[in-house]
Structure formats: structure tokens, C-alpha cells
Amino acid sequence: MPTKDEIIGQVQENDVQFIRLWFTDINGILKSFAITQDELENALTRGMGFDGSSITGFQDIEESDMIAMPDTSTFTILPWRPQENAVARMICDILTPGGKPYEGDPRYILKRALNKMEKMGYDHFYVGPELEYFYFKSSEKPEPLDNGGYFDLTPLDVATNLRRDTVLSLKKLGINVEYSHHEAASSQHEIDMRYDDALKMADNMVTYRLTVKEIAAKYGVYATFMPKPLFEDYGSGMHTHQSLFKGETNAFFDANDKYHLSHDAKAYTEGILRHSSEIISILAPWVNSYKRLVPGYEAPVYIAWSNRNRSALIRVPTYQPGRETSTRVEIRCPDPSGNPYLQLAVMLMAGLKGIKEGYELSKPMELNLYELTEKERKDKGIKTLPSSLEEAIKYAEKSDLVRETLGSHSFERFITLKKMECDEYRLQVTEYEIKKYYPIL
DSSP states (O other): OOOHHHHHHHHHHTTEEEEEEEEEOTTOOEEEEEEEGGGHHHHHHHOEEEEGGGSTTSOOGGGOEEEEEEOGGGOEEOTTSOSTTEEEEEEEEEEOTTSOBOTTOHHHHHHHHHHHHHHTTOOEEEEEEEEEEEEESOSSSOOBSOOOOTTOOTTTOTTHHHHHHHHHHHHHTTOOEEEEEEOSSTTEEEEEEOOEEHHHHHHHHHHHHHHHHHHHHHTTOEEEOOSOOSTTSOOOOEEEEEEEEETTEETTBOTTSTTSBOHHHHHHHHHHHHHHHHHHHHHSOSTTHHHHSSTTTTOOOEEEEESSOTTEEEEOOOSSTTOGGGOOEEEOOOOTTSOHHHHHHHHHHHHHHHHHTTOOOOOOOOSOGGGSOHHHHHHTTOEEOOSSHHHHHHHHHTOHHHHHHHHHHHHHHHHHHHHHHHHHHHTOOOHHHHHHHTTTO
């Protein structure tokens, strides 16, 4: 990790005049304020104070003083800002006035989960999320830029240059990109980051989302990570590949197993499956998320796993079967609109619970689950994820796992916020209702 003096040196060497301090609220919305070069040393030494009561899910007004302490390892210069009088950013840990970690800081919540992982003997939680998103003509309404489909190239894919500039910007920010392409829906895209340790990846996910939006704005279009902006088209998911390592050894790999999965990998997978309904309100955290999680749109709603089948909730990729470093599980139900720190934390904690309690992995489902009847799925014991945020919150509210992961402070606030969202949605009179009922009733 760079020292305070090294950061100050980089700022002076690169003519950085403004440093943005980033953190997220409980919903994953990025928050930021800027300091000048003159305040940098003080910020690195003591942190910068702010009003925590104004941040969604943070403190009450009578205990609102908070401190943003920059993490020097996250220092980077923002490539979309002018390089003269440049702007840099650092992601912050949130502290109490006494200097202790704030229990409601999403970044700290992930750190707590990683600490539990280390106590169980693992050194790395590697994750590779695939964040899908849309480009639209404006922020006013979702008008696609193209009618392209999966892997389509120009002229159908008019956003090739948008993705190109986004990838180049991500690389300047120190984020490794594996590939980018047009996705299945009209004007839908994906840029895949190379897997990394969970905390760094969560920071990268926050950075990725802003970078996509900034480059889109530069081209005069709008990028959105809304899970389901288009009716009768695919929604945006965030398939998340993950594995646990002990040193350089993949704890998920077993060369002698039929699926090359170790006992730990199987128990971890079953942990995700058994607790998926409890954690789905964090993995798919908005009312709109459940417009994506419906059968028939490549959205995994059936709680099962498979070696190849993409209709299952969890898939074991077989691109390079038998290769130790490639052995992993892919959780397919999250979407890219949530809080990355909380999403990775609850998946990890569910998997660790499976390992700790020795869950036995259920049988794989290698057939297309979408084509089964409801009775056939019931006969096979295949359950379904909650179909609404309201239902998902009922599972979360009763979950010891979610409470343990978030901590009582954030757990209560999260449940309250999501119940409020459900109530707000239920009171809306939609365009669908007006068109369907107003002329006839």
C-alpha cells in the first residue's frame, strides 16, 4: 500500500489539484466530495469529516458525525477529467469520530466477511462479475441505440466506440479487462473485468459503473444498470464467478472428482443454494430487479445447480475442464444495480456457512428447467426464488445469515428502506393500469 508521502508525491508530479473521496451508501449509490491538494495531507492523516445522517442507511441525526478515511491503495487519476489541473480519486473507509470502523460502512461489512473467511483458513476470495448494462439515447426514456443481439458487430452495434473508450479508461484506472461485447438485448452491453480479490473487485465494480456512465455522457448518450428497462426483452444481470484459494492453491479444485469440485466447493455451492432466497434481496435489491427474474429471459429463478445448464441458479463453467485455476462456481441471479460490497459479502457468508456446517450438495439439474412444468419441477424438488422484492424481504427479515453479515445496525436499516420501497411501488398507478382498466371500468 502506498505511503502518505508517496501519494502526495504522485499528486504533485501529476499536477493533481482535486482529489475526490468516494464511498457508497447502503444501496450502493456512489457518494463523493472533493478536497484540494492543500488538504490532502490532513485527509491522509486524520480523514475528512462529513454528515452521516444525510447518507441513506447511515447514522441518525443525533449521532451524525462521521469520518471518511482514504485508502491509499485506491489512488488513481480519473482519465475522463482534464490532465492539466487533474482530478484523482481515493475510496474511503468510514470511521466513527473515535477512529473505529463504522459498523454500517458497506466496505467494512465486506471486510468483516473476509476476516471470517481468513479465520476459516482461506487466503483469497476471488470473484469475476459480469456486469451488463444498456446504452440509451437519453435519460428521459429508454430508447435503444441499436437492435443488435448477442456478439453482434457494427453496423448493428453502434456502441463499439463507446465500449472501446470505456475499456481504455478502465485500463488507465488500473482495472484489467478480459473482453467486451454486445449482449442479447437491444442496446445491451457487457465489459468483463478479470477476476480479483473481493475487496479490490468491489472497489472496481463501483469504479466500473461510474466509468461506463461517464464515457456514455461524453458521447451524449445515457448508460444505465437498471435491471429491466425494456418490456419483453432481456434484463441486465451480473453473473458472478467465485472461488476460494489457500495461498496459490484453489480450494475448489479436486482432480479426482467428476466435476473437478472439491468438498469445500460443493458445500460452498450448497450454501448459496440453501440461502439464496434469504440473500436475493441484496443480490437483486430493487422492485425492478424482479421484472428481470422471470422465466424465459435467461434469468435463473430455479434454485438448482448444473455443470453446463444456464437455466440453473448456479453453473460450474466448463470452458477449461480439469484446469485447477479455472475451477469456480458461477452464481447467476445477482444484478448490477446493487451494492457490490454487500452482494459479495452475503454470497461469501452463505458459502462459508455451507462449508462450516458441512452441507451436502444436491444433485445437478442438466435439463432445461424452463421447459419443465410446475409439477415436474415440484416432483424434482426444485424451488423458485422469490418473485417480488416484497417476498424477498420477508425471507431476509427472518434470516440469521443476513443479520450476521450486515450487522444489526445495517440489517434494520436495509429492511426498513426496502419495505418503504415496496410500499411506494404498491401505491403507484401505472401506465399499464390506465391503458387496461380506465377505458372499460
